[in-house]
Amino acid sequence: xxxxxxxxxxxxxxxxxxxxxxxxxxxxxxxxDVVERVGAEHRAAVEESVRMCPALAIRLANDGAHxxxx
Amino acid sequence: MLSGIEHADRPxxxxxxxxxxxxxxxxxxxxxxxxFHGALTIIGEEAHAPYNRPPLTKVSLVxxxxxxxxxxTSTVDLEARWILGVRATxxxxxRREIRLETxxxxxxxxxxxxxxxxxxxxxxxxGGPGVHHIRTLDDAAALHRALTxxxxxxxVIGAGFLGSEVASTAASLGHxxxxxxxxxxxxxALGPELSAYCADLHRGRGVDLRTTTTVRALTPADxxxxxxxxxxxxxxxxxxxxxxxxxxxxxxxxxPNSGWLWDSxxxxxxxxxxxxxxxALETTGARVPxxxxxxxxxxxxxxxxxxxxxxxxxxxxxxxxxxxxxATLLGDRPQAAAVLPSFWTxxxxxxxxxxxxxxxxxxxxxxxxxxxxxxxxxTRTRRGRLVGAVAxxxxxxxxxxRSELESASRIPDPTR
Numbered sequence: 001x002x003x004x005x006x007x008x009x010x011x012x013x014x015x016x017x018x019x020x021x022x023x024x025x026x027x028x029x030x031x032x033d034v035v036e037r038v039g040a041e042h043r044a045a046v047e048e049s050v051r052m053c054p055a056l057a058i059r060l061a062n063d064g065a066h067x068x069x070x
Numbered sequence: 071m072l073s074g075i076e077h078a079d080r081p082x083x084x085x086x087x088x089x090x091x092x093x094x095x096x097x098x099x100x101x102x103x104x105x106f107h108g109a110l111t112i113i114g115e116e117a118h119a120p121y122n123r124p125p126l127t128k129v130s131l132v133x134x135x136x137x138x139x140x141x142x143t144s145t146v147d148l149e150a151r152w153i154l155g156v157r158a159t160x161x162x163x164x165r166r167e168i169r170l171e172t173x174x175x176x177x178x179x180x181x182x183x184x185x186x187x188x189x190x191x192x193x194x195x196x197g198g199p200g201v202h203h204i205r206t207l208d209d210a211a212a213l214h215r216a217l218t219x220x221x222x223x224x225x226v227i228g229a230g231f232l233g234s235e236v237a238s239t240a241a242s243l244g245h246x247x248x249x250x251x252x253x254x255x256x257x258x259a260l261g262p263e264l265s266a267y268c269a270d271l272h273r274g275r276g277v278d279l280r281t282t283t284t285v286r287a288l289t290p291a292d293x294x295x296x297x298x299x300x301x302x303x304x305x306x307x308x309x310x311x312x313x314x315x316x317x318x319x320x321x322x323x324x325x326p327n328s329g330w331l332w333d334s335x336x337x338x339x340x341x342x343x344x345x346x347x348x349x350a351l352e353t354t355g356a357r358v359p360x361x362x363x364x365x366x367x368x369x370x371x372x373x374x375x376x377x378x379x380x381x382x383x384x385x386x387x388x389x390x391x392x393x394x395x396x397a398t399l400l401g402d403r404p405q406a407a408a409v410l411p412s413f414w415t416x417x418x419x420x421x422x423x424x425x426x427x428x429x430x431x432x433x434x435x436x437x438x439x440x441x442x443x444x445x446x447x448x449t450r451t452r453r454g455r456l457v458g459a460v461a462x463x464x465x466x467x468x469x470x471x472r473s474e475l476e477s478a479s480r481i482p483d484p485t486r
Contacts, residue, residue: 012421012465013414015386018472026466047145051096051392054385054414056122060145 002061003046005034009057019052020045080360082179082400083108086168087150088158089184089327090114092122092142092385093365096392097182099144104396110150111176113168115185115327117155118207124385126210127235128416131217132243135210158185161334163358180360180399183331183342183350187324187366187383192227192288200296201288201318204232216317217243224248225300225315227285229255231415233321234268237277238417240317248278248313250285250302259413260424261450263434264460267441268417275418282306288318324383326367336361341369341381347398348391362398364391370409373479374427374457382427386412410472410479420444423465426475428458438467447471 003023010032016024023035023042038046043060050058085101087094090112098112114120121140130140153170160169161181168176189205202213216222217240224240226233229251237249249255255268272279282305291297291314300313326341335352337343342363343351348370350361363370365388369379390409397403412425431450439446439462447467450458456478459471 011414011416013423014465014469015412018469030466050145051099051389052386054124056142 001038001040001043001046003034003036003038004059004061005032006057006059007032009055011055011057013054015052015054016049016058019048024049080179082106082360084178085110085180085182085399086176086178087112087182087184088168089182089186089365089367090116090120090152090154091184091186091365091388092120093186093368093388093391094182094184095120095142095144096389097184097362097364097395098148098150099146100392100396101399102146102148104400104402106396106400108179110148111178112148112150112152113156113158113170113176114152114154115157116206116208119152119154121207123205124414126207127204127232128239130207130210131214131236131239134214135207137207140207157330159330161331161336163335163361166360178360181362182395182399183328183361183363183367184365185327185330185367187326187381189320190322190325192285192320192322199290200298200316201320203320204236205324213317213319217245219316221245222316223297223314224317224319225250225298225313226319226321227300228252228321228323229268229272229279229281230321230323231256231259231413233319234272234417235415236319236321237272237279238275241275241277241418245317246278247276248280248315250280250283250300250313252282252284252305254281255279256415257429259429260460261428261431261434264428264448267462268422271418271420280304286310324366326369326381328367341367343379344368344370346371347403348395349398360399362395364388364395372427374411374475375430382409382411384411384413386410410476412472420462421465422460422462423468424458424460425468425472426450426456426458426479428460431457439464 025033046060087098120142157171159171189203222245224245224247226237226249229249237247241247254265257265283302285300286303287301291299297316298318302311328338331338337351337353344363348362350358350363366383369381371377372380414423428450431452433451435449445463447461461468
């Protein structure tokens with residue numbers, strides 16, 4: 001799975017670092033780091049991060065083929 | 071009105087979600103992965119597909135609201151029937167039906183009440199054509215158009231989160247801003263010390279902030295412009311004054327959209343009362359299985375307030391409600407999923423982030439940084455117990471208080 005953060009949208013709320021700490025973390029300067037390629041075992045946690053991101057900055061794709069839609 | 075049938079015993083083939091904003095949309099989205107394969111209908115009063123409201127008082131006022139950027143998206147195919155631009159007008163709990171303003175009747179097994187809240191209006195729609203409210207995308211578009219004119223006199227009435235953000239945004243665009251507040255900025259949410267900090271912030275950035283002041287009258291100016299004249303009364307003994315404005319923004323808070331439930335039997339006044347599974351309650355206090363309320367319309371028990379019911383109009387609460395509500399509808403007892411409120415506001419270039427219910431406290435302590443440096447963390451305690459924390463330009467430092475508050479807000483006995 002491919003996890004992407006749109007840094008133009010990210011506002012540094014950091015809620016993703018709580019719901020998926022293995023995927024999202026802050027570095028010591030307060031910048032958000034993301035592990036972009038993750039296994040399916042992280043799917044539920046990353047989806048929760050997508051839902052909880054107030055800035056709608058996180059996208060999750062399955063090999064780039066998983067459509068995001070309404 | 072209803073027998074005490076446990077909803078796990080009844081079919082759950084048709085779920086209707088009334089309200090197509092964040093809380094309703096996220097609840098619909100949570101239903102599918104939780105195993106709901108029946109018919110899903112989503113009704114929205116606005117013509118727009120679900121969108122994100124927080125930017126409406128920030129970037130959307132600068133650049134104009136961009137539907138593509140604001141749209142809420144999902145990784146789940148909802149396979150829902152959407153009925154947008156239509157209002158629900160009545161709920162019949164005996165027949166388990168929703169009536170729409172079009173006359174259509176929608177029977178349901180499960181109902182999600184997610185009708186949110188509306189901007190509180192000025193009485194009598196005073197003031198003339200230059201008066202704006204701000205809640206919807208269309209509101210933001212109208213205010214954005216007004217703010218594209220140069221050097222406007224902007225009067226913002228109400229210094230809660232939205233009014234403070236609008237004042238900040240308007241000031242950053244070079245307008246002359248007067249901000250009128252009956253108490254002081256965001257007092258109910260933050261407490262007096264942090265409110266005073268925010269007041270200094272406004273004034274430091276050139277906003278003419280009038281605290282302990284209310285608007286007595288708002289009338290069109292005598293000339294042929296769309297300007298308004300507001301008569302202000304100060305309650306700290308500084309008498310009356312008047313302010314002329316080209317643009318008036320009424321940011322007087324929100325009222326829950328629960329009036330359509332008036333003859334349903336639900337306890338709907340001041341929002342729909344629920345238990346901690348978000349199941350709606352009748353006026354008798356009886357639970358109504360299969361009917362849940364989420365988001366800004368839900369008056370749910372708050373562990374941080376010793377179980378007292380309150381509406382928490384935060385974005386994060388709407389999202390957190392969605393999963394609990396979906397589990398409740400599908401007959402899974404939701405885990406003691408503490409809904410820890412969290413909120414944010416961006417004003418005058420500063421990131422203000424909060425967790426818990428800092429407004430419900432009696433004491434403020436700065437635990438990190440200083441207000442002078444505009445980088446600090448403050449805790450808020452109530453009778454010695456932590457109930458909230460607020461960070462300015464230091465979001466990561468908030469997280470340890472978040473986990474402390476999460477355990478404090480856990481629902482004590484989920485098997486009750």
